[in-house]
Amino acid sequence: MLTCKDASLLMSQSFDRRLGLMEKAGLRFHLVICKGCQVAYRQLDFLHQVCQRIAAEPVDIICMQPGLSADAQERILKELHRKQDEKSDSCD
């Protein structure tokens, strides 16, 4: 018999690999009899789905982020110019 702890490890792995037949059967059986794990599975699935949305290019979430600070922008520009100069120097 699986404990909830064992079952939660199988739930987690179901997002990363195909479970074996016995594992699947064991997890399914446990889920039938355990309300707590049914909810836990939905929670883990919830997190997985949220991340999959973030993994795509979620424009709404991207727009919520703070922009590049003026300092950082200047730093990056300087670095880009430096590299470009280096390059043109080596071409001469």
Next chain:
Amino acid sequence: MSQHGDYLFRFAMVKLRDEHLAEDAVQETLLAALQGKNNFCGNASERTWLVGILKHKIVDLIRKKVREPTMINVDEPMEFGQDEVTDVLFDNTGHWVTPCQDWGNPDKVLEQKHFWEILTDCLKRLPPQLAMIYSLREISGMDTEDICKDLNISSTNSWVMLHRARLGLKQCFEVHWLGEKQGRAG
């Protein structure tokens, strides 16, 4: 830079949740773009092309970060029995200590800025190494097989780590998100 820098930075922040790393990612992307200007095929929009480069740079930066000596040694096998997350969540018989609560529909919550803040915060509260592996797997969508090869860990170890990360997040959510929700409702 002025045209795309901001967008690239925001994109990197979503994936990395670290200002300095995100700045590095933008810088490396723009540098790579300058060097590879000739490879740019006019079909794709410039931004799509840049975001494509950025995605690779983000994964590179996370990999580098995971290998840093300040992180816990990834080669060290982790004993499942020793990990604190699962000790807190389960009693000695392996059952949930507190009943799990329903979280509703993931599509709805993602539109809330507050939800995003809690997710970011909860990822920060995970042990750094777990957060990074979780990010590689779930937020950058890498296969566990590739992650294992990359970090030189066994698949079993990666599954155990991802399990710990997921349970850690679940626990954090229960405290910070639902705790607040109930606080407001009550």
